[in-house]
Amino acid sequence: MQLINTKKELKSYLSSQAKTKTIGLVPTMGALHLGHMSLVKRSIGENDITVVSIFVNPTQFNNKEDLEKYPSTLEADISLLKTASNKIVVFAPSSSEMYSGGITSKTYDFEGLDNVMEGEFREGHFDGVGTIVEKLLSLVTPTRAYFGEKDFQQLQIIRKLVKITNLPIEIIGCPIVREANGLAMSSRNERLSKELRKEAAYIYDILKAAKQKFGTKSANFVVEWVKEQFETHPNFKLEYVKIADVNQLKPVIRKNRNLKYRAFIAVYAGDVRLIDNIAL
Structure with missing residues (x-):
């Protein structure tokens, strides 16, 4: 397994490989789990080379305390990756390596995708995501880059990023x-x-019930029902619940048979913020 810490070394390694080889990229912030591994295994199955980046990106944290608490488990991450393949390239740079000109974000026009849901509660978050x-x-x-649907809003923003930057990369x-x-x-x-x-x-139980209700009830009814369920639960604090179309991420006012929708949710369990979503 290749462990690389600098951009120069990574470029050198990748340029030494045959030009005809396909490359899969799995960007992560470490603290890997089976969700990450599903992305890694798919990349291994679809590409000749798989690069897994492990970098806790400071520009996407609007909460300094959240950044400080984010786990750093590089040795354990490498051990887990080895269970999938010994041929994975692990890129684990420092902040100064990735942000050599200063730790700041670019500003993007994501055409409103970044202004809803997570964007409402995490100012500058998606500019930070887009930058890294x-x-x-x-x-x-890479030929392909892999992202999980748990962060579905992020996935759609990255698809938009690839379009506006004209990068010839397939986002999976x-x-x-x-x-x-x-x-x-x-x-x-x-x-x-x-x-x-x-x-x-x-x-997830509430999301599944919301999906069932969405078949016969209005989006507004389902949203209000979800809010009521969390009002009665002492250990969770609902930050938001939204039902939006999957392409524009705009909250649905009236259902359209020609559009696909998802329910999105952010909940505090104690001081830990959890997000989830489900296709409707």
């Missing part, structure tokens, strides 16, 4: 991987107490 993803895509120049969205109780896998789950982690199955 553009850096990684430009550096690795991969299904949400869940724990046995239905909780969407996330590095943040490690910060939950054993009891809260078990109880957090409630989030």
Whole structure:
């Protein structure tokens, strides 16, 4: 397994490979779990070379405390990756390596995709995401890049990023991987107490019930119903619930048979913020 820490070394390694080889990129912030591994395994199956980046990107955290609490587990991450393949290229740069000109974000026009849901509550978050993803895509120049649908809004923004930057890269969205109780896998789950982690199955249970109701009820009815369910649960604080079309991410006012929709949710379990979504 190749462990690379600098852009120069990564460029040198990739340029030494045959030009005809396909490259898959899996960008991560580390603290890897089976959700990440599903992306890695898909990349291995579809490409000659797989690059997994492990970098906690400071520009996408609007909460300094959240950044400080984000787990750093590089050795464990490498051990987990080895269970998939010994041929993975791990790129684990420092902040100064990725942001040599200063740790700041670019500003993008994502045509409103960044102003709803996560964008409402995390100012500047998607400019930070766009900045680091553009850096990684430009550096690795992969054939394909893999992102999980748990961060569905992020996935759509990255698809928009590739269009506006004219990068010839296929963006692959991969299904949400869940724990046995239905909780969407996330590095943040490690910060939950054993009891809260078990109880957090409630989030997915509510989403599944919302999906069922959406078949016969209006979007507004379903949203209000979800809010009521969390008002009665003592251990969770609902930050938002939205039903939006999957392309523009605009909240639905009246259902249109020609559009596809998802329900999106953000919930605090104690001081741990969890997000999830479900196709409707």
